Amino acid sequence: MKILKNKNFIFLLMFVFLSAAVSFSAPVTDMILVDQLGYRTNSDKWVMVKDPRTGFDAALSYTPGASLELRSTSDDSLVMTIPLTSWNSGAEHADSGDVVWQGEFSSITAPGTYYIADPANTVQSYDFEIGDDVYNGVLEASMKSYYYQRSSFPIENPYAEGWTHAASHLQQTSSLLYDASLGGQQAGTERDISGGWYDAGDYRKYTAWMGPVIWDLAYAYEFFPGNFSDSTNIPESG
Known part of the structure; x- marks a missing residue:
């Protein structure tokens, strides 16, 4: 009986230890x-x-x-x-x-x-x-987001990974200046304003925002070129 009690005590200690430590x-x-x-x-x-x-x-x-x-x-x-x-x-x-x-x-x-x-x-x-690589995937995903936000550009596989759509807003290749004070669109002011990136959640494009974005990207690459890879899977990769 004493041996049995000792065994039970040992089993209890093992259970407590494993429950707490493992x-x-x-x-x-x-x-x-x-x-x-x-x-x-x-x-x-x-x-x-x-x-x-x-x-x-x-x-x-x-x-x-x-x-x-x-x-x-x-x-x-x-x-x-x-x-x-x-x-x-x-x-x-x-x-x-x-x-x-x-x-x-x-x-x-x-x-x-x-x-x-x-x-x-x-x-x-x-x-x-x-880990020292915890930001790598986030950086690549952030860079890839610029591909999905492209305006007047087809978003296609294998780059889009299923999130595809045809090029949109193609009329922007020949846009006219609109001036309400002069009666609307002004003939002879055609400009190709296609390309660039859509704003965060709509189809608008703002030069005031795109300029700083280009600056920030170039500035980041100038100071940390080793952090940027060529593996973002966009048409320009490779």
Whole structure:
């Protein structure tokens, strides 16, 4: 009987150890905020926790535990315990309507996929990456967006990856100056104003916005040419 009791005790210890050190499976919460793009290995790394008090989500009350856990997504192993501190002495953030806590895990530099767990509430954040290449995909996607926004240009496969449409606004190859004070369109003022990029969510084009965009792109490439690849899969690639 004594041997059986000892075995039961050993099994209990093993169960507690494995439950605490190996696995943490919980629903994802929007109250634990991490950088969805990821963190570079040597950058500052912070997690924010919010308790909505004012605004559309004020009914979603949330109080975190005194500390959070940084865990590896691959095996749920505990990497670091992250103490939380109140932001601005617990005062509500005026713009968001939230009370905020913050925790730092900048000391973790190993590349990989992680998540932040709150054991007190049995919830966790979305997964995120740590690595020096976390912005590469975002940069390529941002550059590719200029292809989809092209005006008077067919958006075709294999470049469009299914999001195709024919060239539009082709009449802009011969546009007339419109002046209401002179009665409307002015003969002899034809200009080819096709090309360029549509504005964010409509078919308008603004020279005031396109000029700075070209400047910003050229400026970024001048200072960081190594960050730009030729793999955006557009007609000019290669």
